[in-house]
Amino acid sequence: MNIPTLKYQSQAVAKLYFIAAMCLFTAQILFGIMLGLQYVIGDLFFPYIPFNIARMVHTNLLIVWLLFGFMGAAYYMVPEESETELWTPALARCLVLGFPGRRRWPPSWATCWCPTPRWPNGPATICWPPWAASSSSSPCRPKSAS
Numbered sequence: 022m023n024i025p026t027l028k029y030q031s032q033a034v035a036k037l038y039f040i041a042a043m044c045l046f047t048a049q050i051l052f053g054i055m056l057g058l059q060y061v062i063g064d065l066f067f068p069y070i071p072f073n074i075a076r077m078v079h080t081n082l083l084i085v086w087l088l089f090g091f092m093g094a095a096y097y098m099v100p101e102e103s104e105t106e107l108w109t110p111a112l113a114r115c116l117v118l119g120f121p122g123r124r125r126w127p128p129s130w131a132t133c134w135c136p137t138p139r140w141p142n143g144p145a146t147i148c149w150p151p152w153a154a155s156s157s158s159s160p161c162r163p164k165s166a167s
Contacts, residue, residue: 028100029100029106032100035093037114037117038089038090038093038117039089041093042093045082045086049082056076
């Protein structure tokens, strides 16, 4: 019996993504079963997990396991199609291991709206990057009274 091997060693990164996708899919199924029971029985898990929170987690797990599956497929197909190894498989491993650790997105520093929208002069301005608001010529900086 001949066991097929990977054509490129960096394709092994995809295995981590597929394992993570299967774990997230299993978690989604478990939350779905729990939601079905909670819907039929009523306040089955209410003090621990309210229905609206479980529904949100169930939907988010769907999105994330699909994302991990597509990322795994990309990491498998890119070396095959480009006929070369990935530049740094370690970065891909860090991404798959670091992704579940994010607490919230976007981080609080990612966007900042202008403190006072200037509708007479046009729409409000989005301050990006966050340090742009500290510039004296930034449209996000409130005008000083002169």
